[in-house]
Amino acid sequence: MSVRSLLEARASDDSLALVAREKRWSWTEYVAASRGRVAALARLLPASGPRHVGVLLDNTAEMAIQLAAAGWGAHALVGLNTTRRGESLLADIRKADVSVVVTDATHRELLDGLDLDGVVVVDESFDWPVDGPAPSASPSGSDLFMLIFTSGTSGEPKAVRITHEKITFPAAYLTERLGLTGDDVHYVAMPLFHSNAVIAGWAPAVYNGAAIALREKFSASAFLADVRAYGATYANYVGKPLAYVMATPALPDDAENPLRLVFGNEGNERDIAAFGERFGCRVVDGFGSTENAVVISRVEGTxxxxxxxxxxxxxxxxxxxxxxxxxxxxxxxxxxxxxxxxxxxxVNTTGMGQFAGYYNDESATAExxxxxxxxxxxxxxxxxxxxxxxxxxxxDWLRVDGENLAAAPIERILLRHPAVSEAAVYAVPDPSAGDQLVAALVLTGALDADAFGSFLAGQGDLSSKGWPRFVRVVDSLPRTATNKVLKRELQAGPLEATWTREERGTTYR
Structure with missing residues (x-):
């Protein structure tokens, strides 16, 4: 299958396709608008070479229409991260061979002062056609649909090649696995320039005919109101949104909503269970990355x-x-x-899986x-x-007193404390050799140094070397636009420990 084949199947469907703020589109209108974008962009793109359209937008209707436009196969979409700035944003545009950037007033100023030689910038003043002819292109499953940049938690972002089958296969798989139908409403608040929202939110709706309800940027405080207003039955997430929503004040009628299913990755067990109970829905958490070459499934009995x-x-x-x-x-x-x-x-011992390589980065692909x-x-x-x-x-492979430790198991233990909402464990250099551990904690309840030490002493599966030397209580953790913790920013900043443990001690001061 190609994305084009999915769009063609929806071209005469008058059911609801897209909701953005107060505006609504049927599938017929949505597909027609996407054809109009293809026709207009064809006049702006080069006749030869990469035909790549960069989109610098939040989850607006235009972003959703541009996604569908790329599905026709006449050009590829490049999701530009709206949190990138200056030379970093310019580097992404250049690496992806972008010829046209589509943006709006919210993000237009991010391009000011950049050396965009040969790049056409199109904003909301552009007069898009409401429809257009179906392009002659006939993409196959292996053809390029989109470039999505990795989050950049461990280095500069890389542009992952997203083929048509990397959209259509999970769209069909998730529809079947999760029991999604055309009667569902998909609430999409994760950024559409990233794989989670495209593959887990947008693509299944294009496959099964469900409606797509957009929130321009995720808001924990607006989540439940949006679900009720849109009649959302399904939502996707990546990173910590479950924890953010759970941190909002609970009300007796929270479970009185249409939401029945939430799917995503990187949620912790406590939040998964508590979210499902509070909002009366099922939460399915998995493991994955933009490359999508390693698949692990949380099945019954995990x-x-x-x-x-x-x-x-x-x-x-x-x-x-x-x-x-x-x-x-x-x-x-x-x-x-x-x-x-x-x-x-x-590792995937059988090969690349659904990974189609990084664009313009042979060395990273070879690595x-x-x-x-x-x-x-x-x-x-x-x-x-x-x-x-x-x-x-x-x-996150750490070495303390000659012993190797991994950060994630320690973070899971810290999250057992009911007052700890988020935890990030990282290393700072030990003056003698190896590392000393720092735990950065976001709290939603009372916790002092003595209580923290007592809690750690009660965790029988915590190695004595896994006790953090320093604890930082912070209001928030630095994160990417897709909610992944930027530990390198924590390491680069001042230590500013809230509590400190003596080198051989078990109490914090």
Whole structure:
């Protein structure tokens, strides 16, 4: 399948397709508008070379129409991150070979002063046709639909090649797996320049004919009001939105809403359970990345702390030896006793999976594809029954007093405390050798230094080396536009510890 084939199937569908603020479009109107965009852009794009349209927009109706326009196959869309600035934004535009940028008054000034030689900028004053002829292009599943930049948590963002089948396959899969139908309303508040919103929010609706209800930018305080106003039955998320919504004041009628299903990744177990109970819906959490080469599914029976069962070919390998890591062994308290040998990198041993490579970055693609396998950059370990447990990014491999530690398991333990809403564990240099641990915490309840130390003492699966040396209580954590924590910003800033533990002690002051 191609995205074009999905759009053609909706061209005569008069049911509701798109809701943005007070405006509504039927599928017939939405598909026609997308054809009009293709016809107008064809006059602006170069006759030869990459035909790439950069879109610098929030989740507006124009953003959704531009997505559909790219589906016809006459050009590819480039999702430009609205949080990028100056030379960083310009570098993205250049790397992606963008010839036309579509923007609006909200973001037009981000382009001011940039050397956009040969780039045409189109804003809301442009007179878009309401319809146009179907372009002659006939894209296949392997053709380029979109370029999506990675979040950039571990370096400069890379442009991931998103093919048509990388949209249509998960659209069909999620529709079937989650039981989505044309009667649903998909609430899409995650940014549409990123893969989660496109693949988990927009694409299934194009496949099954559901309506798409847009929020320009995610708002925790507006979430429930939006769900009720739009009649939303389904929502997607990535990162911490569950925690953000749960931090809003609870009301007795929170469960009186049409929402029945929420799907996303990186939610923690406490928030997943509490969100479903509070709002009377089912929350399905998975694991994935923009590259989508490693698939892990949270299925029935998934143990606490686990991501779930790996898909075919997914394993945990030692990046130094190139061999599969031994399975994790646990002590009576649930702590991993062989962390140094069982933690490795998540790989797809069968090849690229749905990863189609990075655009204009052969070295980064080669780094991912070593020895015929896809290396994700994510650390994990696997138990005797095959369940996978996340251990962080490769930069989250820490060394304290000669012992290797992974950040993610420590973060999961910290999140057990009911007052801790968010936790980020990272390293600062030890004056002697190795690392000292810092925990940055966002609190939603009372917690002092003594209570924190007592809490850690009660966690039988926490290694003595895993006690943070420094604790920072902060109002918020630095994050990307897709809610991933930027630990390098925490490391680069001043330490400013709220509580400090003596080097060999167990109390905080």
């Amino acid at each position: 143990p606490p702390g686990s991501l779930g069962q790996p898909g075919p070919g997914v394993a945990v390998f030692d990046p130094e030896t190139g061999l599969e890591c031994p399975r994790a062994r646990f002590d009576a308290a649930g702590g991993v006793v062989n962390l140094e040998e069982c933690v490795g990198e998540l 991912r594809m070593r020895g015929g396998m896809y290396w994700s950059g994510d650390l994990a370990y696997r138990d005797a029954d095959g369940w996978i447990y996340y251990a962080g990014r490769t930069a």
